[in-house]
Each structure stands twice: as structure tokens, then as C-alpha cells.
Amino acid sequence: MNAPLRKVGVVIMVLFGLLFANLNWVQAYKADEYRSSPYNGRVKLAEYKRQRGVIMMAGGTQLAISTATDDDLKYLRSYPLKEQYAHIIGYKPVNIGSTGVEYTENDFLAGESDKLFGDRFRDLFTGEQTAGGNVLLTISPTAQERAFNELTKNKVGAKRGAVVALDPATGAVKALVSMPSFDPNVLVNHDTEAAQAAYKALLEDPEKPLLNRAISEINEPGSVMKVLMSAAALEEGRQPATEVTGGATYQAPGTTHKIPNSTGVVCPESITLIRALTVSCNTAFARLGVELGSKKIVDVATRFGFYDQNLSVGRLGDRGVPVAQSVLGQLVTGSGGDDQPTIALSSIGQASVSMTPLEGAMIAAAVANGGQQMQPHLVQQLVGPDLTTNFYVADPKPLRRSCSPSVATQLQQMMTSVVEDGTGTRAKIEGYQVGGKTGTAEGGEGEETHGWFVGFALKDGQPVAAVAVFLENAGKGGSSEAARIAGQVMRGVIADKTGK
Amino acid sequence: MTTPPTPIAATPIIKPSTRALPEAARAARRTELWLLLLGMLLVAAYLAAVEANMLETVSSDFWAPAGVLAAVFLALHVVIRLRAPFADPVLMPAVALLNGLGVAFLRRLDLGRAEVPDRADLTVFAGDGGRQLLWTLIAVFGAAVVLWFVRDHREISKYAWTLGLAGIVLVLLPALLPGSISEVNGAKLWIKFGSLFAIQPGEFAKLSLLVFFAYYLVRKREVLALASRRFLGIDFPRGRDLGPVLVVWALSLLVLVFEKDLGTSLLYFGMFVVTLYVATERVSWLIIGLLLFFGGAALAYVLAETAGGPFASFGNRVDVWLNPFDEPYKSGYQLTQSLLGLGTGGMFGTGPGAGNPLQVPEVRNDFIFAGMGEEVGLFGLTALLVLYLLVVERGFRAALTVRDSFGKLLAGGLAFTLGLQVFVIIGGVSKLIPLTGQTTPFLSAGGSSLVANWLLVAVLLRISDAARTPASMGGVRK
Numbered sequence: 001m002n003a004p005l006r007k008v009g010v011v012i013m014v015l016f017g018l019l020f021a022n023l024n025w026v027q028a029y030k031a032d033e034y035r036s037s038p039y040n041g042r043v044k045l046a047e048y049k050r051q052r053g054v055i056m057m058a059g060g061t062q063l064a065i066s067t068a069t070d071d072d073l074k075y076l077r078s079y080p081l082k083e084q085y086a087h088i089i090g091y092k093p094v095n096i097g098s099t100g101v102e103y104t105e106n107d108f109l110a111g112e113s114d115k116l117f118g119d120r121f122r123d124l125f126t127g128e129q130t131a132g133g134n135v136l137l138t139i140s141p142t143a144q145e146r147a148f149n150e151l152t153k154n155k156v157g158a159k160r161g162a163v164v165a166l167d168p169a170t171g172a173v174k175a176l177v178s179m180p181s182f183d184p185n186v187l188v189n190h191d192t193e194a195a196q197a198a199y200k201a202l203l204e205d206p207e208k209p210l211l212n213r214a215i216s217e218i219n220e221p222g223s224v225m226k227v228l229m230s231a232a233a234l235e236e237g238r239q240p241a242t243e244v245t246g247g248a249t250y251q252a253p254g255t256t257h258k259i260p261n262s263t264g265v266v267c268p269e270s271i272t273l274i275r276a277l278t279v280s281c282n283t284a285f286a287r288l289g290v291e292l293g294s295k296k297i298v299d300v301a302t303r304f305g306f307y308d309q310n311l312s313v314g315r316l317g318d319r320g321v322p323v324a325q326s327v328l329g330q331l332v333t334g335s336g337g338d339d340q341p342t343i344a345l346s347s348i349g350q351a352s353v354s355m356t357p358l359e360g361a362m363i364a365a366a367v368a369n370g371g372q373q374m375q376p377h378l379v380q381q382l383v384g385p386d387l388t389t390n391f392y393v394a395d396p397k398p399l400r401r402s403c404s405p406s407v408a409t410q411l412q413q414m415m416t417s418v419v420e421d422g423t424g425t426r427a428k429i430e431g432y433q434v435g436g437k438t439g440t441a442e443g444g445e446g447e448e449t450h451g452w453f454v455g456f457a458l459k460d461g462q463p464v465a466a467v468a469v470f471l472e473n474a475g476k477g478g479s480s481e482a483a484r485i486a487g488q489v490m491r492g493v494i495a496d497k498t499g500k
Numbered sequence: 501m502t503t504p505p506t507p508i509a510a511t512p513i514i515k516p517s518t519r520a521l522p523e524a525a526r527a528a529r530r531t532e533l534w535l536l537l538l539g540m541l542l543v544a545a546y547l548a549a550v551e552a553n554m555l556e557t558v559s560s561d562f563w564a565p566a567g568v569l570a571a572v573f574l575a576l577h578v579v580i581r582l583r584a585p586f587a588d589p590v591l592m593p594a595v596a597l598l599n600g601l602g603v604a605f606l607r608r609l610d611l612g613r614a615e616v617p618d619r620a621d622l623t624v625f626a627g628d629g630g631r632q633l634l635w636t637l638i639a640v641f642g643a644a645v646v647l648w649f650v651r652d653h654r655e656i657s658k659y660a661w662t663l664g665l666a667g668i669v670l671v672l673l674p675a676l677l678p679g680s681i682s683e684v685n686g687a688k689l690w691i692k693f694g695s696l697f698a699i700q701p702g703e704f705a706k707l708s709l710l711v712f713f714a715y716y717l718v719r720k721r722e723v724l725a726l727a728s729r730r731f732l733g734i735d736f737p738r739g740r741d742l743g744p745v746l747v748v749w750a751l752s753l754l755v756l757v758f759e760k761d762l763g764t765s766l767l768y769f770g771m772f773v774v775t776l777y778v779a780t781e782r783v784s785w786l787i788i789g790l791l792l793f794f795g796g797a798a799l800a801y802v803l804a805e806t807a808g809g810p811f812a813s814f815g816n817r818v819d820v821w822l823n824p825f826d827e828p829y830k831s832g833y834q835l836t837q838s839l840l841g842l843g844t845g846g847m848f849g850t851g852p853g854a855g856n857p858l859q860v861p862e863v864r865n866d867f868i869f870a871g872m873g874e875e876v877g878l879f880g881l882t883a884l885l886v887l888y889l890l891v892v893e894r895g896f897r898a899a900l901t902v903r904d905s906f907g908k909l910l911a912g913g914l915a916f917t918l919g920l921q922v923f924v925i926i927g928g929v930s931k932l933i934p935l936t937g938q939t940t941p942f943l944s945a946g947g948s949s950l951v952a953n954w955l956l957v958a959v960l961l962r963i964s965d966a967a968r969t970p971a972s973m974g975g976v977r978k
Contacts, residue, residue: 002900004778005912009896012919016889019923020882022932026842027878034843039828039836041859042844070615072856 044094048073053109053132053385055089055101057139058496064089064102066131069190077188083181084148087212088139088173088378090321091184095192096199099210101135101378104314104321108133108382108391115382115391133391136381138172140165143465143492147175150485151469156451158481159207160472162214162357165489168365168456168463170396171374173313174493175467182209215313215323218354219470222439222479223280224452225349227363230277230414232292232300234407240274240414250283252290252344259286259344262440274414278422280438282348289347294331294338297347301328304402305362305373306355313358315379316397326355349439360454360468363402364436367415368456368463371408375399411435415455419483424453426480427487432494433458436486438479443472451478457490465493522970525585533577535593540570543600546852550608553853555619564624565607565633569600572640579644583651584965591894591964594887595942595957599950601884602943603632604852605872612858628864628945635947642951643958653962657715657906664712670705671751671768675758689761689937702764703939703952706771706917707959713772714909717779721905725780762797762817763924763936769793770920775913779905821934834861838870838929849877864945866937870929885926888941891957892919898964911963914956 026034036043052075055064063085066075077092079085090100098106107113111120111132119130147163154161158179165175186198202210211217238244246267249258259282261267267281276284289297301307306326314320329352333339345351358376366373375397382392403411415435418424423438436455443449451474456466467489469482521529544566551558573596580587607629611619614627625633650656656663674682674689682688692698717724751768773789804815816831824832824839841860849855857863857871864871873881895915899908921938928935939949 001778001781001905001908001912004781005896005899005908008774008778008912008916009893012892012896012916012923013889015919015923015927016885018932019926019930020885022927022930023842023873023878023881023885026839026930027846027873027881030839031843031846034840035846037840037843039825040840040844042840042856045856045859070617 045072047110048075048094050111050129051075051131052077052092053111053134055105055109055135055137057137057141058380059141061141063137064092071190073190076190079184079188082183082185084144084177085139086181086184087178087214088137088144088176089184091187093187093192093195093199094190096187096195100212100321101137101314104319105135105379105382109135111385113391116384119385131385133385134383134387135379136383138167138170138174138378138380138394139176140174140493140496142495143175143489144177146492147177147485147489148181150488151177151179151471152181154471154474154481154485156471156474156477156481158451158471158474158478160213161474162212162217162470163467163485163489164214164358164361165465165467165493166361166365166374166376167493168368168466169374170394171365171376171399172380172394172396173376173378174465174496175489176214176378178211178213180207180209212321213357213470213472215321215356215358218324218326218356219450219472220349220441221353221355221360222349222441222450222452223282224355224360224363224437224439224454225347225353226277226280226285227367227411227415227437227454228300228304229285229288229292229297229347230273231304231367231403231407231411232296233273233288234410235300235403236292236296238273240272240410242273243270244273244276244284245269245287246271246276246281246284248283250286250344252286252341255341255344257341259283259348274417277414277437278417280418280423285347286344289343290338290340294343297343298328298331300403303400304366305359305400311376313376313378315382315392316375316377316394320378323358324356326359328353349441357468357470360452360470361466364415364454364456364468365463365466366402367408367411367435368458368466369408370405371401371403373399373402412456412458419455423479424455424483426484427453427455427490429457429487429491429494431459432464432490433461434487434490436483438483440479448473448475449478450474451480451482453479453482453486455483455486455490457494464497465490521585522973524968524970528587528589528968529577529581529585532580532589532593535590536573536577536596537570539593539597540566540573540600542597543569543604546601546604547607549851550604550611550853553851554608554611559620561624565603565629566600568624568633569596569603569636572637576640576644576647579647580961583647584961586965586968586970587961588894588898588964588968590890591957591961594890594894595954598884598887598891598942599636601872602868602945603629603636605857605868605875605943606632606864606945608853608875609857609864609871611853612856631947632945632950635950638947639951639954643954643961646955646958647962650962653907653910653959653966654904656711656910656959657718660712660715663708664716667705667707667709667712668751670701670708672754673701675754688758689764700939700946700948703948706767707914707952707956709768710771710775710913710917711910713775714906714913717775718905718909721779724776724785725782761936762934763921763928763938766793766924766936767917767921767938771913771917774916775909778912779909817934817936821931824931834867835929835931835935837861838867839931841867841870841874842930845874845877845881847878849873849875849880851875865939866925866935866944867929868940868943868945869926872943884943885922888919888922892916892922894964895960898960898967902963902967904966907963907966911960914960918953918956 052066054062056062064079066077069076090102092098092102109132123130143165151163161179163177182202187195189195247269249260251258261282265279309325311323312320331343342351346353380394381390412435419427419434419436424436427434427436434457439452441450451471454468457464467486469486471478471482544563548558548562551562610627610629681692682690689700689702690698776785804812820831824835828836837860852875855874857874860867860871892915899911925938925940927933939946941953
């Protein structure tokens, strides 16, 4: 019986050889694929082993922190200021995709960035898990708080809207609010089923609270467009005091549609350019648009930031949250000539002109900054886990030249007139030169109008703040309320800047 | 060989007292002792590594489970010294090391399940690890009893018919009982006594059936081997001799269908075919066996795809095996998580206590090998495979050297069954073959498996002792 016993022994050896070969396949050849598989829960667990860095503001206010827990995911992310910063910070949940700064600066916060190689290398020897890096934002706490409070408690009952404030000289984002907001804390719950349920509820909310309206949605700008038309007119040799043709209505060539002025706007047949902007005269700017032609309008709009497909807000020269493209729409006919009726409407911010609130703020910032538009950014510094080593400090970068300094100065003068004695008087700030432009845009069929205000504040000719406020379907008084909110937000920027 | 085994009283056995032992036996026991202590040191080191990774400190009593195990195995060592002094010195320490690592890993799982602050308070006999420790105590006691009272393995053959009948009852019992009593995770392999205590009768059925096979085949081997018809150049047995083979085949198919378990049926059938082949030395039995089994399995698969019903679960298992990532959170969940665990471990593993084996479902039972694989890596698992291979091959060596046919068949059958079971479960969790619910011998949590496998080892020890006893001391008993 020994011969068959030996053979059976060999069979077992072969079977074990197969097991060994197969384990090599699974544990060596396929190891990397399995290790990083989306179905591998360990990927998440590993992420939570190291304390994630803090997202904070100047002054040390912490916006996103990780605290130790008793469960398998060692650290719980929380957002102490809840709704106020939701669209800036975003969220970093267990099983849901992350957004905002949590997303764009994930590598540094998680401690996996190449910048933190030194810490990881040291961890190898000490066996510790040094926390991730910290992110310092450009946000002005007071401006952000004002923006959130004034927007959510706006006096015209708008339910949706956005505010963006910039430092015109640097492009730093000083405030960014989208309404309605949400509490990101429910999404980062370690009870992933509860988090998923909360996420689903937010997704299904008809008001779309997860949407960042400040940068992700474009809307008709209404009369805000007249700032760009003024810039075009000034560049074509007109002065603020140049008389242009206004009147009660304007009928563009090739159409029977008559563009009227808004109710209560008094616009004589002959009106100065500055006066036309101050009272927001539709007929003057519609006619001006047709005279200037589509090429000029597209050229100016592009220089002020329209048609930018690559803009993002985050860290300069690196990842940021992408910004929706602002557009003018089709201004030429099929044969290539100017579509004058459309140009007339587009010149007063109707037809297919659409822009983001951020673009509105960037127009105002360019005007305030002598025609130089700066790259908007949200991350001021990347600070090491030790809170002293800086791995990155924002070095403001020019984005593009929007107009010449002289045109910018004239635009400042004209926009200041709007706030001094025109439609934007509620944005005034004692001791500062405030300029701006209101806008009322038609909402959808049967909906209330949108209210806009874009503006800036100067001190001794130096730019202090630029802001855009958008109130969706705000109805009557929307642009005036927007101007008021803009003034409050800029006061907030000034308060943080001057310490008052 | 058709004569009944010689009664024990007829064999003069020199009472083995330690002093009278020849140097060969004493050297073997010394080796066994040192290997055992080395193994327990490894277990203690594993426990220390687990604590270092999970408590971030090594407690002063980290060695306690290893200490308890060492005491238990030392007692067994003494029994072997007294009652089986010539037994193979590698067998027991190798099994003890597997058993010890199983306890250590189960304890590691307990720590993983406990809240972080409570981890330091886990007592020696708490949790799955503690239960396994207690079961080890019982299992080793059982092995010691067998070694103490069964002085000659041929005595076992006296109870062959009883054991054979008991085996069939044990196999069929879970299939006949209602699912509420016998079904766990889709396989009807259990008898549950309340909610806390359950036994897997199949684990014991394996042993008793094997004793019967060995006894029956030793008696029938000549007629099975010689009376044959030649067909296609292969000698085929007579139809009437095929009877028992067909009965076992039908039995294993019943298990497959009603207990929803391919692994167990493969195990029984493989066990029978191999003992048949060894007894008759005829390849034709192997060919018939393999054809019957794979034919039956293929038929079951076809039925599963077309008729469904009791075959459906078998069909699902095959589908999951072929494409586990098709439904990674449903039917494929267990296998994908097992593979992800193994893959995460990679070549060297995360280290004991540093991985996340609890991500793998059923990691304390069927998937313990995948769970350990994450932490000990390919190198550690290869070491475990080598340990198993060592036990199996030592079993075969005992079979080769023992002088009586019953002993040869029994030892060879036991060794093969153990090896096949390791292949079926480890092949299953690593996607070499379709996954079936088998315990991983000596590692998986569970008393039935541990007790049955230690009894198996006791029998192997007993046969190896007979094999290695010199002729001058009554070793030749043919």
C-alpha cells in the first residue's frame, strides 16, 4: 500500500503548491489593486488614523477641527460655525465625496502632501502619527459673519442668493456665502447611514442648499452690465461728461420691440454718460451697445473675466474649486453681422448674458484696483502641524488687465456717483469712497426679478473691498436691499482691516 | 488481511517507564519538548505584538494565554511520554503552534471588537479567544484520553461498524433537522443547542466514517482489487463491488444538496475515493471517483441554473467564485472582503494587531486565514501552510512506516482528509476554488472542529508511535 500512499502524499503537496501559488497571486501580484480598491473599507480607516489638520482664519478662529473618538474611525471632523462657512470649507464625510477646501487641500490636511514628507519620515522612527497640516483662509471673519447674517435675514424675503467679497488689491476672498446653506456636521457623522440619509435629504431639497451659488451658478446680471458698457464707451473716446442719446424708449434696428426704462427712471433725450449710469438709463446703454458693436463688447467683457473656463478659487497656482464660466450669449447673426436687437438687450444685461456673483465682485475689484484684476484665492497659508512652519504663503498674482488706469479712475468716479446720488445709495459708508452698480434682472417665466449689487470701497484712492450681492427672485426692492447688504459686508471687511 | 485484528492481550507490551526508554524515544521526546516551548514562545511573541499595536503598550500579563496553552500542551507531552513514547516528535508541537496562533488571533479579534478604553481589561478566558482556550483544554484532554486508553490503534477497528453507522447519522442529522436548528449562514451543518452552544456533527462524522472505511476496505481490498473487467485499457471493478462507492457518492451528493455544502461533500467523497485507491492500488477507482464527483457537481450546477430550488445556493456559490466583484456588497461580499484583506496584507502583512481583519465577515470562522493573512502577510501565511503540510506529511510518514494495513489506511486517510480540508477552505477564501463553509483546522473558532481535529491528531500520534517502536520492544505486530 506504500506506493499509492506516496502518490497521495504527492497529490497533497501539489494541492498545497497550488494554494501557495494562488496566495502569491492574491497577496503579491494583486496586492496593490486590492489595497486601494473602492470596496476596501481600510482605505477610509487609514485616513482617519491621523488627526486631520485644522482649517482656520486670521485671528485663530477654527472652522474645521478633528477630535479624538472612541470608535474605529479615530477622529471626528466637525465644523463649529456650521452653516456660516459650509460652502467655503465644504465637508469631508466618511462615505460621501468631499467638497470645498476640505477637497482641494485634502492632501495637506490629511498629512499626505509631499510638503509634509519630513513629518512622515520622522513618524517612521518615532512611531507616532503627527497630525496633518493646517490651512489658513483669507476670509475676514466679520465680513463673513455679516454676509451670512444679512443675506439670510434679507428684508425682501429672498430664499436664494449669494455674497462674495474680495480684496481688490490681492484677489483674496474676504467673504463667500451661498443661501440657503446647510450644516455640514450631519454629513461627517461616523454613523454612515445617518450621514447618507442627511445627504440624500439635502440633495432632494428643492432649494438646493448644497449648490454654491457664489461661484457655480450663472444668472442674468441686469443693469450691472452697464459698468462694462461704460468701460467700453470710455475706451472708445467718450468721457463721463460726454452727452449720449437716451430717451423714454429705444428701438433697435431690425426689430419692433421697444426697450423702455425702468419705472421711475427719468432719462432725457440727451444725457451725460455718468448720469446715464447713475440713474441706470436703459435706452442710453442699449443704443450705446449697438453703436459700439459686438466685437468691442465681447472684448471688454473678456478682459473683465467673462469666458474664463479655467478660473478656480483655492490656492494660487494650484487646485481650487472650479468657477462657472460667465457668458454673454450669441451677439452675431448667422451671416456674421451684429445681431443688433440682441446686442441692445445684452447691453442692459438681458438676453443671454449670465454671470456668477464672483464675476460681479471681480468686475468691481478690477475697477477699484486701477484696472488690474487679481487672481481670486481662498487659501492664505499652509501651516505645518507645529503651527509655526509655513509651507505656502499666498503671493497675489495679477490675473489680467481689464482696462487702463485712467479708464478705471473714470469708472470709479461714475460708480461712486451711483452710490452718492443714484440707485445704490444704501451702500454708503462714512469716511470711504463707495462705488457700485445695482441690477434688476428678469427671473424666469412668472417669477420675481433678481436683485444685484456690485461695488467697491476706496480709502484715499486705495482699494479696500469689492463685493457682489445677488438675491434670487427677490422682487421689488431687491437691488436696493442688495446695496444695503453690500455696504454691511464692506463695513465688515473694513472693521477687520482697521481693527474697529 | 481479512482476519480480525489481533486482540490487544496477545501482544506483549513492555510497560514503558521513562527510565527504561531507549535513547531514541528519549531524544524524540526531548525534541518534542523543545519544539513545543519554541512554539509557545512564538505564540507569546504574537500576543505581545498584538498588544503593542492595539493597546500601544504591552501589559505585564500579555503571556497569560500562551502560558495556559503551554501548561495544557505540556500535560499532553507528559501523556505522550508515558503512553506513546516513540510517537512522531514534530506532530504535536506543530499542531500546538497552529492552535496557539488561532487562540492569539481570536483574542486579537476580541480586542478589536472592544471599545478602545476597555481593551486592557480583557481577561484570559473572555471572548472568542477565551472560549477557544477553554475548547483547547477540552480538545487536548480528549486527545490525552484517547492516547491513554487506546494502547493500540487496531483496537479502534473493533468499533468500526458502530462508528460507521454513527458517522452516517451524524452526517445526515443536520440535513434532516429543521433549518432553525441546523442552519448557520446558509449551510445546514449544525446542531444548535439554544443560542450559545452548537456543534458541527460533520467534524466528528469525518473521523468515524474514516475508521469504518479503513476497516471495510482492508477486509475487501483483495476482491475489490482483483475482480475486474478491462475496458479501454483500464481495469474496472465488478458492478456489485461498486455498491458501497455509489452509496457514499449518493450520500455526499445529498449533503451537497440538502446541507448546501460543496466542501463537506467533496471532503467525504475525496476521503473515500482516496482510501479506496490506497487499499486497492487501482487507479481506476480514482478515475471513477473523480468522474462521479465532478459529474455530480456539474449536474448540480446545470440544475441550479435551470431548475433552481435546492440547487440554487450551489449555483450562486459558483457564480460568486467566478465573478466576486459583480455584487461586491451582496452575494460577493464575503469573498471580496476576504480577497481585499489578503491583498492589503501583501508580502509582509501589517503586523499582528495592526490590520483591520474585522472588515472581513465571519473572520473568526471560515475566513480566519484571510484575517490572519492581512496581518502576517504572504510570508506568515506561507509559514502556516508549511506547518499544515508538516502535519499532513508526518501523518503520511506514519502511514508509510506502520506495519498493519488498517493503520496504514487510517493514518493515510486522516492525513489526506486534513490536507484536503485545508485545501478546500484556504482555496475557497483565496478564490482558488468555489468557497464552501469549512473550518480551518486548529485555527477557526469552534469547539467541534477543534475537538475532532485533536482526536485525529491523537490517532495519528498513536499510529506513529506504533510505527516507530523498535521491533525489540514489541514493535513488530504483523
